[in-house]
Amino acid sequence: MAFYSVFDVIGPNMIGPSSSHTAGANVIGYLAHQLAPDVIAKVTFKLYGSFAKTYHGHGTDRALLGGILGYRSDDERIVESFRLAKEAGIEFSFVPDFSETEVHPNTADILMECKNGKTMTVRGESLGGGRARICRIDGVEVDFTGEYHAMLVIQNDRPGVIAHITHCLSESKVNIAFMRLFREEKGNIAYTFVESDDLIPEEVVPAVKLNRNVHDVVIIPAI
Numbered sequence: 001m002a003f004y005s006v007f008d009v010i011g012p013n014m015i016g017p018s019s020s021h022t023a024g025a026n027v028i029g030y031l032a033h034q035l036a037p038d039v040i041a042k043v044t045f046k047l048y049g050s051f052a053k054t055y056h057g058h059g060t061d062r063a064l065l066g067g068i069l070g071y072r073s074d075d076e077r078i079v080e081s082f083r084l085a086k087e088a089g090i091e092f093s094f095v096p097d098f099s100e101t102e103v104h105p106n107t108a109d110i111l112m113e114c115k116n117g118k119t120m121t122v123r124g125e126s127l128g129g130g131r132a133r134i135c136r137i138d139g140v141e142v143d144f145t146g147e148y149h150a151m152l153v154i155q156n157d158r159p160g161v162i163a164h165i166t167h168c169l170s171e172s173k174v175n176i177a178f179m180r181l182f183r184e185e186k187g188n189i190a191y192t193f194v195e196s197d198d199l200i201p202e203e204v205v206p207a208v209k210l211n212r213n214v215h216d217v218v219i220i221p222a223i
Helices: 006-010 019-035 049-054 060-068 076-087 161-171 204-209
Strands: 040-048 091-096 106-114 119-128 131-137 140-144 149-156 176-183 189-196 214-220
Touching: 019 060, 019 106, 019 119, 019 131, 019 214, 040 049, 040 060, 049 106, 060 076, 060 091, 060 106, 140 176, 140 189, 149 161, 149 204, 161 176, 161 189, 161 204, 204 214
Parallel strands: 040 091
Antiparallel strands: 040 106, 106 119, 119 131, 131 140, 149 189, 149 214, 176 189
8 A cells, every 4th residue: 555645746846836846856967076087067958758848937947957056956046046157157958859658757957067177967757746866877777856964975886896895884883774786787887876864974985996906986965
């Protein structure tokens, strides 16, 4: 039997008319902002399904960009996100795509180009009631909602890396709630999400990076 809270029915506190097209879109942008490997200089949003059809009228564009700026769904600055992004020196554009139809109806790809030259593309889906998930990072299928405090490790898929990560977390007294590894194929780039009830301390980051197969580590506070 499934249980729902009142917030699943009426949606969260939010700026905008739609829990799916506004609040959920904001969560996608916010999670992308949290995952970004550095300060974002340019962002391109590719929109699919109903996002592509109604993104301007429902404020999906402002909500996505507000998330990239680090604003939450009830932040009144979302209304001015276009102006605020320009003032912050962030280039942005929105590209409706009607050619790809085998996707969730509320889907956005976000290409982030950072000031240090690194790039990352994430795909997010708005699930209703202001909830969303990241389902793809740089072409690799993942599943991340931001509901727990988390740490993302971008790594080479090699023996011993997971043991190294868990050892570092144990040394910092981190209690792991969930730990999942996603990869496209054996031996290539992999993404490990560690989720915890408590915020993972920043001191873990340099320790995990000591492994030569670790490319990057990002601490992500829960939404």
